[in-house]
Amino acid sequence: MNTPVKYAGLFFSCAWLMIISLAFSATAVHSNDGLSGNSGQKSGGSSDFILKDGAGNTIQALTLSAKVDMEINGLVNHTRLQQRFYNSSHEFVNGEYVFPLPDTASVDSLTIKIGSRIIKGEIKEKAQAKKIFEQAQRQGKKAALLTQNRPNLFRMAVTNIPPGEIIEISMSYVNAVEFDQGEYRVMFPMTLTPRYNSSIAINGEPGRENLNSENLSDNSFQNPSFMLNHPAGADIKNPVELSIHFIPGFKVSNVISSSHDIIVNDVDQQSQRIAFSQRFVPMDSDFHLSWKQNNKALQPQLFVESVYSEGVVEGTEEGADIIDNEYEHYAMLMLTPGAEIFDQAVLNKEVIFIIDTSGSMGGESIKQAKAALLSAVELLNDGDSFNVIEFNSDFTTLFDQSLSFNSNTKRKAKNFIKALQANGGTEMKPALLQALQSPVDKEERLKQVVFITDGAVGNEQDLIRTINQYLGGSRLFSIAIGSAPNQHLFRQVSKVGKGTFVQISEMNQVSSKMKSVFEKISKPAMKNLELVDKKGTVLAIAPESIPDVYFGEPIKVMLKLSTPDSDLILRGTQAGQQFEQALTIGSTSSKGIAKLWGKAKIESLTDKMTLGQGDTVILKQEIIELSMKHTILTPFTSFIAVDKVVSRKPGQALKQAKVNNLVPKGSQASKVTQFPSTSLDIQPLYTLSLLLMCLGLFLGYRRKVS
Amino acid sequence: MNKFSQLGLGSYIRLVSSTTLLAVGGLIFVYANWLQIKAEVAQVLIEQAWQQTISTPSEQHKPWSWADFWPVAKLQLGKKSPVYVLSSASGQSLAFGPGHMLESSSIGASGQVMIAGHKDSHFSFLQSAQLSDEITLTDRLGKVHTYEITTMEIMDSSRNQLRLADRDELVLITCYPFNTLEMNGPKRLVVSASRIEKMRYDKS
Numbered sequence: 001m002n003t004p005v006k007y008a009g010l011f012f013s014c015a016w017l018m019i020i021s022l023a024f025s026a027t028a029v030h031s032n033d034g035l036s037g038n039s040g041q042k043s044g045g046s047s048d049f050i051l052k053d054g055a056g057n058t059i060q061a062l063t064l065s066a067k068v069d070m071e072i073n074g075l076v077n078h079t080r081l082q083q084r085f086y087n088s089s090h091e092f093v094n095g096e097y098v099f100p101l102p103d104t105a106s107v108d109s110l111t112i113k114i115g116s117r118i119i120k121g122e123i124k125e126k127a128q129a130k131k132i133f134e135q136a137q138r139q140g141k142k143a144a145l146l147t148q149n150r151p152n153l154f155r156m157a158v159t160n161i162p163p164g165e166i167i168e169i170s171m172s173y174v175n176a177v178e179f180d181q182g183e184y185r186v187m188f189p190m191t192l193t194p195r196y197n198s199s200i201a202i203n204g205e206p207g208r209e210n211l212n213s214e215n216l217s218d219n220s221f222q223n224p225s226f227m228l229n230h231p232a233g234a235d236i237k238n239p240v241e242l243s244i245h246f247i248p249g250f251k252v253s254n255v256i257s258s259s260h261d262i263i264v265n266d267v268d269q270q271s272q273r274i275a276f277s278q279r280f281v282p283m284d285s286d287f288h289l290s291w292k293q294n295n296k297a298l299q300p301q302l303f304v305e306s307v308y309s310e311g312v313v314e315g316t317e318e319g320a321d322i323i324d325n326e327y328e329h330y331a332m333l334m335l336t337p338g339a340e341i342f343d344q345a346v347l348n349k350e351v352i353f354i355i356d357t358s359g360s361m362g363g364e365s366i367k368q369a370k371a372a373l374l375s376a377v378e379l380l381n382d383g384d385s386f387n388v389i390e391f392n393s394d395f396t397t398l399f400d401q402s403l404s405f406n407s408n409t410k411r412k413a414k415n416f417i418k419a420l421q422a423n424g425g426t427e428m429k430p431a432l433l434q435a436l437q438s439p440v441d442k443e444e445r446l447k448q449v450v451f452i453t454d455g456a457v458g459n460e461q462d463l464i465r466t467i468n469q470y471l472g473g474s475r476l477f478s479i480a481i482g483s484a485p486n487q488h489l490f491r492q493v494s495k496v497g498k499g500t501f502v503q504i505s506e507m508n509q510v511s512s513k514m515k516s517v518f519e520k521i522s523k524p525a526m527k528n529l530e531l532v533d534k535k536g537t538v539l540a541i542a543p544e545s546i547p548d549v550y551f552g553e554p555i556k557v558m559l560k561l562s563t564p565d566s567d568l569i570l571r572g573t574q575a576g577q578q579f580e581q582a583l584t585i586g587s588t589s590s591k592g593i594a595k596l597w598g599k600a601k602i603e604s605l606t607d608k609m610t611l612g613q614g615d616t617v618i619l620k621q622e623i624i625e626l627s628m629k630h631t632i633l634t635p636f637t638s639f640i641a642v643d644k645v646v647s648r649k650p651g652q653a654l655k656q657a658k659v660n661n662l663v664p665k666g667s668q669a670s671k672v673t674q675f676p677s678t679s680l681d682i683q684p685l686y687t688l689s690l691l692l693m694c695l696g697l698f699l700g701y702r703r704k705v706s
Numbered sequence: 707m708n709k710f711s712q713l714g715l716g717s718y719i720r721l722v723s724s725t726t727l728l729a730v731g732g733l734i735f736v737y738a739n740w741l742q743i744k745a746e747v748a749q750v751l752i753e754q755a756w757q758q759t760i761s762t763p764s765e766q767h768k769p770w771s772w773a774d775f776w777p778v779a780k781l782q783l784g785k786k787s788p789v790y791v792l793s794s795a796s797g798q799s800l801a802f803g804p805g806h807m808l809e810s811s812s813i814g815a816s817g818q819v820m821i822a823g824h825k826d827s828h829f830s831f832l833q834s835a836q837l838s839d840e841i842t843l844t845d846r847l848g849k850v851h852t853y854e855i856t857t858m859e860i861m862d863s864s865r866n867q868l869r870l871a872d873r874d875e876l877v878l879i880t881c882y883p884f885n886t887l888e889m890n891g892p893k894r895l896v897v898s899a900s901r902i903e904k905m906r907y908d909k910s
Binding site for chain 1: 720721723724725726727728729730731732733734735737738741742745795797800801805807822823824825826827829861863868869871873879880881885886887888889890891894
C-alpha cells in the first residue's frame with residue numbers, strides 16, 4: 001500500500017518541479033523555440049504580437065507578401081492588388097496593415113480567398129461595416145475590413161487568421177493614367193514617408209475644429225508603423241510581385257521605370273507584358289512607369305462609358321436633365337491646348353522658394369532638394385526678384401524681403417543654400433504665411449511660391465486651408481522630393497495653390513524637372529476654362545471648374561454627356577485674350593470611366609468639406625450616396641467581407657498583430673528601429689531565487705516544528 | 707516501515723513543496739550566476755580576438771569558432787575599464803558583450819553609431835555616466851574616436867521606436883532603471899554623445 005503512494009508522490013513532485021521551472025524560465029528568459037509570444041505592450045492603444053527567434057531577435061507574427069496586376073488600357077489603369085497575410089505563430093491572429101494606394105484610385109472591390117472559396121466583400125457605411133467586422137471577430141469567423149484613413153492611406157483589418165495559415169485578400173481599383181510634359185505615367189505606392197505631426201495646434205480658426213473632428217481623417221487613425229529592410233543577404237521583407245498587361249492604344253517609345261528594374265516583353269502587336277526583373281522586390285520605394293507616344297503631340301482623346309441607370313435622377317446635380325433614355329454617358333476628356341493659342345511672352349516674376357530642412361528630409365532627400373534649389377536659382381532671369389525661406393521647427397529667410405536677381409544676390413543665395421542641413425521638426429505653416437503675406441513688390445510682379453519638400457506632415461487639412469485663405473493673387477508650385485512623397489498633399493496644394501507640382505526622386509532628374517517648372521511659371525496661364533457643347537450649354541464637369549493651365553500642361557476633365565458622341569468647344573482666356581478651340585474627337589469606349597467620374601465628384605465634395613464650404617452633414621450624405629451608386633470606397637464607407645465558416649472556437653485566444661511598412665529607401669533621418677532587449681534580468685532572478693528558497697526553508701522548518 | 711507513511715498528508719505535501727521550492731530557487735540562482743559568469747569569462751576570449759583584429763584588421767576574428775559575432779570596437783567611458791563591442795546586437799551576442807546595431811552607421815565612419823548593451827553586465831557603467839563625460843571608441847584600425855555625452859534620455863520602448871538621425875554621434879542604449887525587480891521592462895536609457903575633434907592612434 002505504501003509503494004504506490006511513494007511513487008505517486010515522487011511523480012507529483014517531479015511534475016510540479018518541471019512545471020514551475022518551465023514557467024519561470026519561460027518568463028525570465030526569452031525561450032528559444034521561437035514560439036514565446038509577447039503580446040504585451042498594451043500601451044497607447046497599440047499592440048503588436050512579436051515573436052523571438054532562436055537568436056533572440058524579434059520577428060513579426062504576421063508577415064505580408066503582395067502581388068500587383070495592372071491592366072493599362074489606353075488612359076485607364078485597372079489594378080488588382082493581392083495581399084497575402086501569413087500567420088507564423090501558434091495562435092489565432094487579428095492583423096492590421098496601414099498601407100498606401102494612389103490618391104487617384106477608385107477602390108471598387110474586396111474579396112477574401114480561403115482555399116478554393118471566394119468571399120465577395122460589400123460596401124457599407126463605415127460604422128455599420130465596423131460593427132459587422134467586430135461581430136465576425138467575436139464569432140471566430142474570418143473577415144476583412146478595408147477602410148480609407150486618408151485619401152492615399154488605407155487600413156486593412158483581417159481577423160481570425162488561423163495559426164500557420166495564409167489569408168489572401170484582393171482588392172481592385174481604377175485610376176487614370178497621368179500625362180504631363182509629353183510623358184504618360186502610372187505609379188504604385190509601396191510605402192510612405194513617416195509623417196511628422198506638427199506640434200502647433202490648429203488654433204486661431206475657431207469653429208473649424210468641429211468640422212475637423214467629423215470628417216475626413218479618422219479619429220481612430222493609427223499612424224502606420226515602420227521597419228527597416230534588412231541589408232543584403234537576409235530575406236526580403238514585404239516582398240511584392242508585379243505583372244502589367246500594357247495596351248497603350250498607340251505606338252509607344254521609351255517604356256521605362258525610373259524606380260525599378262523591369263522587363264518588357266511583347267505579347268502581340270498592340271500589347272506588352274511588364275514585370276520586375278527580379279521576381280520579388282521589397283516594398284520600400286514607389287513604383288513609377290512612364291512612356292511616350294511616338295508622334296509627340298497628345299491627340300485630344302475622349303473616353304466614354306455608358307452605364308445603364310435605374311432611373312435614378314440625382315436632384316442635386318445640374319447634369320440631371322441630360323440623362324439620355326436609361327443610359328448615362330460618362331466621359332473623360334484629355335487634351336493639351338494648342339501651342340498656337342499660347343502667348344509665349346516671358347513674365348517678370350517674384351519667386352519665393354521655401355525649402356523643407358526638417359529631419360525627415362535627411363539623407364538623399366536634402367541633397368536632391370538643395371540641388372533643385374541651386375538649379376532653380378540659375379534659371380531666374382534679370383528682372384525677376386526672389387527670396388529663399390528654409391524651415392524646420394522654425395524658419396529663416398535669406399533676405400528680409402525679396403530682392404532683385406543679380407550676380408550679387410545670386411552668390412548670397414548659393415552660399416545660403418549650400419549651408420542648409422536637415423534637422424528638427426516640420427512646421428510648414430509659419431514659413432508659408434511668411435511667403436504669402438510678404439508685401440507685393442513695387443513692380444507688381446506676379447508672386448510665385450516654389451515649395452520644396454517631402455510633404456511629410458500630419459496636419460494636411462490645416463495646411464490646405466491656410467493656402468486657400470492666404471493665397472490671394474499668388475501661385476504655389478511644389479517640388480516633391482524623395483522616394484515616397486505624399487502625392488495627395490501635393491495634388492491638393494497644387495489645386496488650392498492654383499499651381500502644379502513635379503516629383504523628383506532621383507538626382508539625375510533634378511535639372512530637367514526644374515527646367516520644366518520654370519517653363520511653366522515663366523509664362524502666363526490659361527484661365528477661366530469652360531467646355532461647351534454644340535448648343536452652347538456649359539457642360540457639367542467634375543471637378544467643378546477646370547484649373548488654370550500652364551504651358552505644356554494637359555487638361556483632364558470628367559464629364560457627363562447627352563450623347564456618347566459630342567463636338568465640344570473649349571474656351572477661356574490667356575494673357576488677357578479670349579480664345580476658343582473647337583474639338584472634334586472620336587470617342588473610345590472604355591470601362592471604368594463611370595467610377596472615375598464618381599471619384600472626381602466625391603473629391604470635389606470632400607474638398608468643399610476641407611475648405612469648410614457647405615453643410616458637412618449634407619456633403620457627407622451625398623458622398624455616401626455616390627459611394628454606394630458607383631461602389632467606390634470613400635472616407636465614410638468601408639468594404640467588408642465575412643466568411644460563413646467559424647474558424648476559431650470559443651475560448652481560443654486571439655492576438656493582435658501589425659504589418660509594418662518598410663522605411664522608404666534612401667531616407668536616413670526618417671529611419672526608425674526597434675529597441676533591443678538590454679537586460680539579463682539578473683536582479684529579479686536573484687530575488688526570485690532567494691524568495692523561493694526562503695519559502696522552501698520556511699516550509700521545511702515548519703514541518704520539523706510540527 | 708517507510709518514513710513517509712508516518713507523516714500525515716499535510717506535512718507530506720509540505721515536504722514536497724519545500725524541497726521543490728529550494729530546488730527551483732537553487733536552479734534559478736545557478737542560472738543567474740551562469741549568465742554572469744558567461745558574460746565575464748567570455749571577455750578573455752573576446753579580448754584575444756580583439757588583439758588579433760587590431761594587428762590584422764582586414765580579417766574577422768571570432769572569439770571562438772562557433773560564435774556568430776566578432777569584436778568590432780573597444781569602448782571606454784572616462785577612466786572606467788573598457789568593454790569590447792561585438793558585431794551585432796542580437797540577443798545571442800548581447801549575452802557576451804555590447805553589440806553594434808547594424809542599422810546605424812558603421813563604426814569609424816562619420817555618422818550615427820548605435821551600441822546596445824545589458825544594464826546588468828557590460829553596460830552597468832552607464833549608471834554613473836554624466837553629461838559631458840568623455841567616451842572613446844577605438845575602431846579596428848586602431849583609430850580612437852572621442853565623444854562627449856550631450857544628452858541622456860529615458861524612453862519607453864513600447865511607445866517609441868529609435869529614430870536614426872543623420873548626425874555624427876555615438877548612441878548607447880541600455881535598460882532602465884538599473885535596479886528593479888521588473889522583468890523585460892520597457893524603459894531604455896539612451897545616452898547620446900557627439901564627436902569632439904581629437905584624433906589619436908592606439909595600437910595597444
